[in-house]
Amino acid sequence: MTNTIADWVGLELANISEGALFKYFFSNIHLDNVENTFYLTNPKKGIELVISEEKLVTTIHLFSGQENGYSLFNEKMPFNLSFSMSKEDLRKLFGKPNRVGGGHNALYLGYVDPWEKFYLSPYTIHVVYKNERIAKISIGLLSMESYFDSALQ
Numbered sequence: 001m002t003n004t005i006a007d008w009v010g011l012e013l014a015n016i017s018e019g020a021l022f023k024y025f026f027s028n029i030h031l032d033n034v035e036n037t038f039y040l041t042n043p044k045k046g047i048e049l050v051i052s053e054e055k056l057v058t059t060i061h062l063f064s065g066q067e068n069g070y071s072l073f074n075e076k077m078p079f080n081l082s083f084s085m086s087k088e089d090l091r092k093l094f095g096k097p098n099r100v101g102g103g104h105n106a107l108y109l110g111y112v113d114p115w116e117k118f119y120l121s122p123y124t125i126h127v128v129y130k131n132e133r134i135a136k137i138s139i140g141l142l143s144m145e146s147y148f149d150s151a152l153q
Helices: 020-026 087-094 142-151
Strands: 032-034 037-042 047-051 057-063 099-101 104-106 110-112 115-120 123-130 133-141
Touching: 020 037, 087 115, 087 123, 115 142, 123 142, 133 142
Parallel strands: none
Antiparallel strands: 032 037, 037 047, 047 057, 057 133, 099 115, 104 110, 115 123, 123 133
């Protein structure tokens, strides 16, 4: 049994879907399929799961309420995170980011918000900023980092 939402990453959807925490967020949410990737999205609670074809949870997105249509994720955050943290606070918690990017216009995407990634084995924590504030936190598995990088090529 899992204790936090971060524990869901890498697990099969069937193995977590009966838990009380999962039901709290997703009891009446429909699983959407977009090009063989599945999504469980609860904009009112500010959370989204990204699920592989094999029905493994690959990523958890937590929203600060700055993204259109998403409310603040207002529950206990994993890893002692908080949307009120500054970049300096995150660096005190996790150390120097392993990767940084964004803050520029991309040819096909338009403006890409600044972001930082922290590797906290076995997890990767991806933090996106808007106006110097945390807009979204994504939690994935460090073992899948090369997969995510290849998708950006």
